[in-house]
């Protein structure tokens with residue numbers, strides 16, 4: 919008893935592959951991509967405080 923991990927059980931799918939950024943970050947229920955913000959904004963997510971250059 920107690921062998922294995924519960925993480926592999928269930929198989930609930932939370933994220934789909936985002937068709938805009940191509941990452942596996944599109945939330946199934948929120949219908950928002952956590953990576954690029956697809957579904958939440960009409961433009962690519964970007965913040966002034968997050969720019970790298």
Ligand SMILES: [Zn+2]
Pocket residue numbers: 936937938939940941943944951952953954955956
């Ligand atoms: Zn995305």
